[in-house]
Amino acid sequence: MELLEQKIRAEGKIREGDVLKVDGFLNHRMDVDFLCKLGQEFYRLYADCGVNKILTIEASGIGIACLTAQYFHCPVLFAKKSRTLNLSNKLWTSRVHSYTHNTDHDVVVSKSYLTENDRVLIIDDFLANGSALSALIELCQKAGAEVVGAGIVIEKAYQSGGKAIRARGIRVESLARVASMNAADGSITFC
Amino acid sequence: MELLEQKIRAEGKIREGDVLKVDGFLNHRMDVDFLCKLGQEFYRLYADCGVNKILTIEASGIGIACLTAQYFHCPVLFAKKSRTLNLSNKLWTSRVHSYTHNTDHDVVVSKSYLTENDRVLIIDDFLANGSALSALIELCQKAGAEVVGAGIVIEKAYQSGGKAIRARGIRVESLARVASMNAADGSITFC
Numbered sequence: 001m002e003l004l005e006q007k008i009r010a011e012g013k014i015r016e017g018d019v020l021k022v023d024g025f026l027n028h029r030m031d032v033d034f035l036c037k038l039g040q041e042f043y044r045l046y047a048d049c050g051v052n053k054i055l056t057i058e059a060s061g062i063g064i065a066c067l068t069a070q071y072f073h074c075p076v077l078f079a080k081k082s083r084t085l086n087l088s089n090k091l092w093t094s095r096v097h098s099y100t101h102n103t104d105h106d107v108v109v110s111k112s113y114l115t116e117n118d119r120v121l122i123i124d125d126f127l128a129n130g131s132a133l134s135a136l137i138e139l140c141q142k143a144g145a146e147v148v149g150a151g152i153v154i155e156k157a158y159q160s161g162g163k164a165i166r167a168r169g170i171r172v173e174s175l176a177r178v179a180s181m182n183a184a185d186g187s188i189t190f191c
Numbered sequence: 192m193e194l195l196e197q198k199i200r201a202e203g204k205i206r207e208g209d210v211l212k213v214d215g216f217l218n219h220r221m222d223v224d225f226l227c228k229l230g231q232e233f234y235r236l237y238a239d240c241g242v243n244k245i246l247t248i249e250a251s252g253i254g255i256a257c258l259t260a261q262y263f264h265c266p267v268l269f270a271k272k273s274r275t276l277n278l279s280n281k282l283w284t285s286r287v288h289s290y291t292h293n294t295d296h297d298v299v300v301s302k303s304y305l306t307e308n309d310r311v312l313i314i315d316d317f318l319a320n321g322s323a324l325s326a327l328i329e330l331c332q333k334a335g336a337e338v339v340g341a342g343i344v345i346e347k348a349y350q351s352g353g354k355a356i357r358a359r360g361i362r363v364e365s366l367a368r369v370a371s372m373n374a375a376d377g378s379i380t381f382c
Contacts, residue, residue, distance in 0.1 A: 029304040030267040032260040058250035063257040063267065069223040076221040076254065113220040 001041055001175040005190050007034065008154070008176055016183045018128075018156070026153060027060035027125050032067065038175055039068035042123065042151040045173045046072075049148045051121040053077060055114070055136055057107060064153060065123040072121070077114060079107040079136060094138040097131045107135050109143075116144035127152040127174060130161020137170065149173060157191050192232055192366040196381050198225065199345070199367055207374045209347075217344060218251035218316050223258065229366055230259035233314065233342040236364045237263075240339045242312045244268060246305070246331065248298060248323055255344060256314040263312070268305060270298040270327060285329040288322045298326050300334075307335035318343040318365060321352020328361065340364060348382050 013021040025031035051072050056065035057079045065076045081096075082105060091108040098105070114120075122136045133150055140147045149171030155162050157177040166172050177191035204212040216222035242263050247256035248270045256267045272287075273296060282299040289296070305311075313327045324341055331338045340362030346353050348368040357363050368382035 023301065024304070025266075028269065028271070028301060030257060030260075030269070032257055032267055033264055035257070036261055059253060059269070059271075062250060062253040063269075066221060066223055066226070066254040066257050067261070069221075070227055070258070073224055075216075076223055078219065078221070078250070078254075080219070080250075110214065110219060113215070 001038070003037065004153070004176045008178075009188065012188065014181045014183045014186050014188060018181075019183075020154065020156070020178065020181060020188075022154065026064075030063050032063075035064050035067050038064060038153060039071055041175060042068045042121070042173070043071035046121055046149060046151065049121070050119045051148050053114070053118045053120050053145070054123050055079065055109075055120050055140065056123045057081070057132055057136060061124045064125060068121075068123055068151065077109055079109050079139060082106045082108050092139045092142045094135040094142070096135045099129050099131070107132075107139065109139055111143065114139060114143040114145055118143070118145035119148050120145050121148050122150040123152075124150070125153045127155040127161050127172070128159045130159075130165050133161065133165060133172075137165070151175075154178065192229070194228060195344070195367045199369075200379065203379070205372045205374045205377050205379060209372075210374075211345065211347070211369065211372060211379075213345065217255075221254050223254075226255050226258050229255060229344060230262055232366060233259045233312070233364070234262035237312055237340060237342065240312070241310045242339050244305070244309045244311050244336070245314050246270065246300075246311050246327055247314045248272070248327060251317075252315045255316060259312075259314055259342065268300055270300050270330060273297045273299050283330045283333045285326040285333070287326045290320055290322070298323075298330065300330055302334065305330060305334040305336055309334070309336035310339050311336050312339050313341040314343075315341070316344045318346040318352050318363070319350045321350075321356050324352065324356060324363075328356070342366075345369065 054069045054076045069076045152174040155174035155177045179189045179191045181188040245260045245267045343365040346365035346368045370380045370382045372379040
């Protein structure tokens with residue numbers, strides 16, 4: 001999506017350690033008028049897929065998920081991060097590994113709100129190694145829900161997550177796909 | 192707001208320990224079409240106040256804040272919870288006490304995104320003892336930003352937070368104000 005690539009070039013900051021900082025419009029300060037345009041694009045891509053639920057993960061996925069859901073006229077369910085083991089039989093649970101912090105945590109959703117009647121679009125702000133997205137897909141599979149696909153704002157296409165998940169036959173649409181970036185000179189290229 | 196009171200009566204569940212469970216439409220599964228109506232009501236209340244930023248706190252405030260902000264055509268800034276002491280001179284920080292968990296944590300926003308040029312509407316899902324709202328107000332005060340007011344979805348009016356904050360001269364608009372609720376018989380009354 002050309003508009004998003006322009007925005008990333010104009011406002012994104014590349015930092016050492018493979019960090020693309022977009023907290024000025026995406027995941028701290030949120031440029032809501034702009035995010036609505038991304039939501040409309042997700043709707044264009046998935047409009048005819050019978051989506052009846054959007055699933056995301058707290059915290060930075062929630063805003064873009066809600067702004068997207070209004071075009072689908074469907075609810076959003078956000079998975080909650082949990083540091084403690086959840087043994088409740090009322091929750092679907094899966095495990096996320098954070099490569100940044102080298103820690104594991106669970107993500108949970110209530111079984112009441114994710115069922116075999118759901119056709120789910122998963123929305124998230126970033127896709128890199130795919131651990132969060134894989135965990136959300138697993139929640140859907142445990143619930144017997146159909147994963148229609150994923151809508152990602154920014155994919156680090158040089159990392160393995162997107163490729164691995166597409167190889168499983170899951171549709172992944174990323175609005176910007178970063179091919180490479182360089183903290184030394186601030187350059188970024190898109191696929 | 193009559194529509195919201197009806198929704199709470201129909202879908203809310205009252206649990207022991209002063210819990211009003213509205214995770215079916217507000218803070219886990221989010222009924223986005225319904226939340227848009229709440230956003231429109233916040234806009235009606237604050238439309239002529241020159242709001243140029245909406246401030247909320249992760250995670251459950253983000254959805255309603257984003258859906259509200261699109262009517263104001265302004266960005267959302269969400270304060271991040273931090274368990275660790277933040278000594279960065281790039282952050283505004285304030286302390287929140289959780290009465291539920293009897294713990295303290297910091298909330299932080301980047302100084303870049305909250306400044307003396309901001310006229311801030313604070314949005315949150317719940318107001319009870321007021322600790323989160325007070326912390327958000329403090330962030331604005333540290334930044335020299337003007338707090339136009341607060342927009343709360345559900346206020347537990349029998350707790351002290353709303354009264355104390357209004358007594359400081361800060362406008363607080365709550366779309367539903369719970370006067371009392373009873374877990375034993377499931378009854379709820381509104382102000």
